[in-house]
Amino acid sequence: MKKSLVELFSKTWFKLSLFFVFLLGVSSFLFYLLEPGFTGIKDFFLALWWTVVTVTTVGYGDIVPSTGAGKILGVVVMLTGIGLVSILTGNLASFLMEKRIKKRKGQLEVNLKGHLVILNWNEFGWEILKKTGLPVVIVAPLEEDLFEQIKAETEKEVYYLNGSPKRENFLKKAKLQMAQTAIILSPDKSKITNDPDQEVxxxxxxxxxLAPSIPVFVEILEPQNKSHIIRAGADRVLIRGEATSxxxxxxxVSPxxxxxxxxxxxxxxxxxxxxxxxxxxxxxxxxxxxxNNREIVPLALCKERATISLSQVLDDNSNLDKFIQEIFDACGVDDTVSSLEPEVVLNPELETSLASFDAVIYMSYV
Known part of the structure; x- marks a missing residue:
């Protein structure tokens, strides 16, 4: 919070905006003090109206200073206002242009929640964009022209961060902690020096x-690396060419x-x-x-990934269990003891209870 305020106060346009507000306030107050009874200034709002009209050099002429001091104030406000408004307008235009350029170059932090993050890029990224219904953030060292092509050829909400997905600052800009899912694609061999699976x-x-709990799906090239990727925390691993085989x-079996x-x-x-x-x-x-759902074709039952905490397995009536929980709470230690991986049960038996499942995969009629 403190860092954000410091960065905000360092912006030229913000300093100018503060000075502009200060000028409006002080000028309105002085005009209200100098002109009551002479120009019909009965309240502060009318003084503020005169200041805004004078600063912007609109000059409606409905309120005109009658005293010498009021006229001198008007001259000062006009001269200051002309320069200040010009500088403020120029800085605002420059700020908006800079923001637009940064967005096109993939340097702008996104503001999303429940989105899909694609890390690295290859030809399979196009298929993901076609199928997903989520907003997408791509984190990869892409060329500007390629991202413009992606934007032009998809109707989806797509954002881009130009940088290495290994670097934490780019992952933070992509709001990875707030994403629904992350997909790590195998990078293009021509654009890296290391082994692609090592980069993954x-x-x-x-x-x-950065985000220990979100589902992560990973693509690799070599089957022997699958166990290493799973141990590193991948929820699912797809080997390039495995699905084709x-x-x-x-x-x-049958054509x-x-x-x-x-x-x-x-x-x-x-x-x-x-x-x-x-x-x-x-x-x-x-x-x-x-x-009860004859309008669809149910295919499978799903269980989402879930974490089991210490409080879920301890007995509330046991003094020893209460003591253990208090120690964990006092030390501020994460009390997660294990996790249940996502599960899909294809074509379950008719008497299977749905009590422990979260969702159903189905095929809609077309």
């Missing part, structure tokens, strides 16, 4: 340092299965959607849910 690992470590393997899976993945619309379960729906079984 460094980025993941930076993400987990699995898809092609379905040809040996119809291959065609179905291919169309499902490459459809221009979002065939697969997610529906959060209401309190009433959580009381149902899978069979009852399907019978």
């Amino acid at each position: 690992l460094y980025t993941l470590l930076s993400v987990r340092e 699995l898809l092609l393997s379905q040809v040996s 119809f299965i291959f065609t179905f899976a291919y169309k499902l993945l490459t459809s221009s619309g979002n065939l697969l959607k997610i529906k959060r379960l209401s309190g009433e729906e959580r009381k149902m079984s899978w069979k009852e849910f399907k019978e």
Whole structure:
């Protein structure tokens, strides 16, 4: 807070704005003291009106100073106002232009919540933009022309930060802590000196340092690096080409299965959607849910990632457990003891209870 105020007071346009307000206040007060009864100044508002009109050199002429002191004040206000308004207007225009240039160059901090953050960029980024319904922030060392192309070819709300996703300051500017999801793509080999999977690992470590609880999906190139990425905190790891291999393997089973899976993945619309379960729906079984939602095709049940805290496993009636909790609270130590990973149950049994699930993946009719 203190740092933000210091930065604000260091801005030229802010100093000029304060001086402008000070000039209006002092000039109005002096005019009110010097001119009562002579020009019909009955309250401070009329004095303020005269000052604003005089400073901006509009000069309506409805209020004219009658005393010598009032006229001298008018001359001072006009001369000061002409220069001040010109400088203030120029600085404001410069500030707005600078902000626009910074936004185009990917140097401006975003102000979002519940968005998607894409770290690094490759050709798969285009598909993510087509499918997502969230505002997107891209953090990558992109060329200006490429980002302009991205903006031109997508109707989504897209923001860009030009820099290394490994650096914490860029992640903070992207409001990573407030994001709904982060996706780390494998970087273009031609633009880096290290191994792509190593770059991904460094980025993941930076993400987990800043936002330990948000879901992070990671793309890597080499299968042998998957275990390292998972240990570093990735929720899900996709190996480049793995999905393609699995898809092609379905040809040996049936060409119809291959065609179905291919169309499902490459459809221009979002065939697969997610529906959060209401309190009433959580009381149902899978069979009852399907019978009550015939307008959709339910496919799977989902459990979100959840953390288990010490207070959830301790007994409130046990003095020892209360003592343990008090020690943790007094030391200010995080009392998280474990976490439950996201889970998807595909085509569950009809009698499966929905009580422990959070959402349903379904396919809408087209």
